[in-house]
Amino acid sequence: MVIATKYALSPIKQDVKKGKFPYLANLFPYKGCIWNYGAIPQTWEDPGHSDKHTGCCGDNNPIDVCETGSKVCTRAEIIRVNILGLLVMIDKGETDRKVIAINVDGPDAANYNDINDVKWLKPSYLVATVDWFRRYKFPDGKQI
Numbered sequence: 001m002v003i004a005t006k007y008a009l010s011p012i013k014q015d016v017k018k019g020k021f022p023y024l025a026n027l028f029p030y031k032g033c034i035w036n037y038g039a040i041p042q043t044w045e046d047p048g049h050s051d052k053h054t055g056c057c058g059d060n061n062p063i064d065v066c067e068t069g070s071k072v073c074t075r076a077e078i079i080r081v082n083i084l085g086l087l088v089m090i091d092k093g094e095t096d097r098k099v100i101a102i103n104v105d106g107p108d109a110a111n112y113n114d115i116n117d118v119k120w121l122k123p124s125y126l127v128a129t130v131d132w133f134r135r136y137k138f139p140d141g142k143q144i
Contacts, residue, residue: 001076003039003062010041012076027136034125034132036067036079040099051088051095059094066098066129068118069106080104085115087126089133098133100126 002015015022026032045058067073067081081101089096102112111121118125 003041005044005062027132030128030132034128036065036069036071036073036103038065038067038073039063040065045095045097047094054088054090054095056090056093056095059091059096061096064096064098065101067101067103068112068122068125069103070108071103071106073103082109082112084112084118087129087133098129100129 001012003010004013007013039062041062043063045061045063047057047060050057065081066087067079068084073079080103081099082104083099083101085100087098087100089098100115100118102109108121111117115126
């Protein structure tokens with residue numbers, strides 16, 4: 001599912017790439033995404049602005065969110081989150097930010113106040129997140 005920014009009011013719709021539904025292969029040792037993955041509505045990675053840290057322009061998409069809680073969200077579910085940190089990557093020569101967040105209504109929300117709580121309560125989780133983003137496109141023959 002994606003936020004369809006080319007349509008009026010930017011609805012959430014099924015993503016289609018080259019006439020096919022995108023497939024996310026299981027990537028050992030992970031099985032699918034290791035977090036609830038989504039985006040922040042009404043945000044935008046500006047393709048005309050060069051980020052001073054990456055030296056690249058934005059990817060022309062809403063800002064992505066990796067929600068780290070233990071509650072699995074349903075597809076296209078809208079939730080409120082607390083922002084804990086930010087992962088900034090370069091993907092195909094474009095700046096691609098990933099907000100690390102926690103669902104404020106999730107069972108563990110009270111334990112997380114910032115990115116250091118993620119490091120303490122979920123050791124290696126952030127390392128696994130970076131590793132997952134480095135490798136998830138390989139089964140399709142793509143590189144990040």
